[in-house]
Amino acid sequence: MERSGAQSYVYAKASGILARSFTGQRALSLFTVRSLAELWSLVLKTEVPAVPETLLAKRLEEEAGAKLVSEYKRLLNMYDRPDDVAVMLLRYFDYKNLKSLGAAAAMEQKERPRLRDITPYNILNYDAWPSIKKITADSPLSWYDKEPEISQQQFLDAKIDRQFVADLWNAAERLGVFERENVEKLILKKYAMRNMTWALRLKVFYKMSSEEILEHIMFLDSQAKKDDLLARDAIEILEKNPEHYEDWAKWKYARFLNAHEEGSVWTIDPGWVEDAAQKELIAKSARIFHSQPFTPVVLVSWFFIKLHELDHIRAAVEALRLNVEAESAMDAAGIR
Numbered sequence: 001m002e003r004s005g006a007q008s009y010v011y012a013k014a015s016g017i018l019a020r021s022f023t024g025q026r027a028l029s030l031f032t033v034r035s036l037a038e039l040w041s042l043v044l045k046t047e048v049p050a051v052p053e054t055l056l057a058k059r060l061e062e063e064a065g066a067k068l069v070s071e072y073k074r075l076l077n078m079y080d081r082p083d084d085v086a087v088m089l090l091r092y093f094d095y096k097n098l099k100s101l102g103a104a105a106a107m108e109q110k111e112r113p114r115l116r117d118i119t120p121y122n123i124l125n126y127d128a129w130p131s132i133k134k135i136t137a138d139s140p141l142s143w144y145d146k147e148p149e150i151s152q153q154q155f156l157d158a159k160i161d162r163q164f165v166a167d168l169w170n171a172a173e174r175l176g177v178f179e180r181e182n183v184e185k186l187i188l189k190k191y192a193m194r195n196m197t198w199a200l201r202l203k204v205f206y207k208m209s210s211e212e213i214l215e216h217i218m219f220l221d222s223q224a225k226k227d228d229l230l231a232r233d234a235i236e237i238l239e240k241n242p243e244h245y246e247d248w249a250k251w252k253y254a255r256f257l258n259a260h261e262e263g264s265v266w267t268i269d270p271g272w273v274e275d276a277a278q279k280e281l282i283a284k285s286a287r288i289f290h291s292q293p294f295t296p297v298v299l300v301s302w303f304f305i306k307l308h309e310l311d312h313i314r315a316a317v318e319a320l321r322l323n324v325e326a327e328s329a330m331d332a333a334g335i336r
Contacts, residue, residue, distance in 0.1 A: 001078055001079070001080065002080075003079070003080075004294070006078040006079045006080075007293075007294040007295070007298075008294060009078050010075050010078050010079075010298060010299070011293040011294055011298050013074075013075060013078075014075055014289075014298060014299070014302045015289075015290075017071055017302075017306075018286075018289070018302065018305060018306075021305065021306065021309045022043070022309050022312055022313065023282060023305055023308060023309050023312070024282075027309070027312045027333075027335055028330070028335065029042065030042070030043070030312055030313060030315075030316035031316055031319065031326040031329055031330050031333075031335070032326065033316075033320075035320065036053055036056045036057055036060060036317065036320050036321070037056070039060065039313075039316055039317065039320060040056065040060050043060070043064055043313055044060070044063055044064070044067065053321070054321070057317050057318075057320070057321045060313075060317055061313070061314055061317055062114060064310060064313045064314075065116055065310060066116065066117070068306050068307075068309075068310055069090070069093065069116055069117070069118055071306070072089075072090055072299075072302075072303060072306070073090070073118070073121070075299060075302070076090065076121070076299075082299075083171075083174075083175060083296045083299075084171040084174050084175075085168065085171040085172045085174070085175060085183060085296060085300065086296060086299045086300070087121055087171075088167060088168050088171040089168065089299065089300060089303045090118050090121050090303075091118065091121065091122070091123060091164075091167075092164060092168075093115075093116035093118050094118060094122055094123050094124050094141075095141070095160050095161070095163070095164040096116065097115040097116055097124065097126070098124060098135075098136070098141055098144060098160055099156075099157045099160055100113045100115065101113065101115075101129070101132065101135060102132065102144070102147075102148050102153065102156055102157070103153060105130060105132055105147035105148065106147065106148050106149060106150045106152075106153060107150070110130070112126070112129040112130070123139040123140065123141070124136060124139055124141070125137065125139075130147075132144060132145065132146055132147050132148075133145040133146060140163070140167060141160070141163070144156065144160070158216060161218065162218045162219075165187075165191050165218055165220075165230065166220065168187060169184070169187060169220060172184050172187055175296055179295060179296050179297075180296075182288050182292055182295070182297040183296055183297050183300050185288075186281075186284070186285060186288060186297065186300050186301060186304065187300070188229055188230065189281050189284060190281055190304055191218065191230055192229065192230050192231075192232075192233050192234075193233070193277040193278075193281060195217050195218050195230055195231060195233065195234045196233040196234040196236075196237065196253075196277075197270060197273055197274040197277060198216070198217065198234070199213050199216075199217050199234035199235075199237060199238065200237060200268070200270040200273060200274075201270045201274075202216060203237070203238070203242060204242045204267070204268065204270050205270065210238040210239065213234075213238060214235070214238075217231055217234045217235075218230050218231065219231045233253070236251075237251075242267055242268045243265075243266065243267050243268075245257075245260045245266045248268060253273070253277070255276070256272070256273045256276035256277055256280075257272070257273065258272040258273070271334075274334070275334030278308065278334060279334065281304065281308075282304070282305055282308050285300075285301035285302075285304045285305050286301070286305065288301050289301040289302060289305070311333070312333055312335070315329060315332060315333035316329065316333075319332075
């Protein structure tokens with residue numbers, strides 16, 4: 001389809017899908033059902049398979065992810081030549097799949113783990129399992145060329161994550177100058193916030209030093225400068241005291257802080273900060289989606305919103321599987 005026609009179709013189709021998505025107030029309905037079977041019917045609208053509950057939980061998460069991929073591929077397929085950044089977003093699942101394959105190889109599993117199929121947009125040769133080297137050959141991930149040791153998993157997974165964000169950014173850079181502004185804003189918003197909240201978790205929960213945290217966060221610039229667009233918000237918090245509200249009161253993201261009462265003991269809550277940052281990202285994604293129709297940012301914002309929906313579905317599945325009360329589950333999922 002010619003580009004303007006494809007853009008019009010994609011915006012209309014993507015709008016319809018978002019209207020039915022479980023985000024915002026509609027996410028509440030995920031936590032009102034009383035069984036995994038009810039949740040399956042609500043989310044997937046297909047016949048519930050006759051399998052034990054433990055398998056049903058796993059199948060539901062897998063099918064919800066597969067539905068996201070299928071919907072996104074249908075949108076991409078409307079273009080004769082989709083933008084690189086739009087294709088790169090889908091390859092998020094290739095990078096995620098490689099982490100699963102590496103973990104399986106480290107455990108010396110014979111059977112290939114279940115993967116998210118993004119054919120024909122994949123860059124990895126999954127049929128080459130169990131050879132990691134053959135799977136990644138001739139791809140941007142070819143440096144991952146052997147079965148890892150278990151002790152290497154965390155380092156390699158972090159390296160994969162850093163490369164995905166760098167590759168996504170580079171793809172955005174290839175857009176026209178007027179097309180890339182909002183795309184880059186959203187990418188930075190998502191991954192700079194993720195970087196910052198991850199640094200906060202390492203600081204508060206794992207008591208890591210600033211030097212240790214710097215080894216675990218992402219930089220766009222390989223020189224790891226303090227003014228790096230992706231890392232500067234994470235670096236800014238490293239010297240703040242998690243128990244001194246005064247250190248955070250004038251922070252540019254003070255709006256994300258958990259409540260503080262004068263004279264009471266206070267410690268920053270990384271989970272609260274992360275939930276608030278994620279809500280702001282999704283709200284911004286929705287605004288840009290509707291304010292910039294027929295542009296590349298439509299697919300970027302749509303994808304980020306749908307990933308957020310997938311997180312809500314996983315949280316609802318876990319709540320039912322573990323018999324957690326709906327209110328507690330919603331709180332854990334950041335639906336306050």
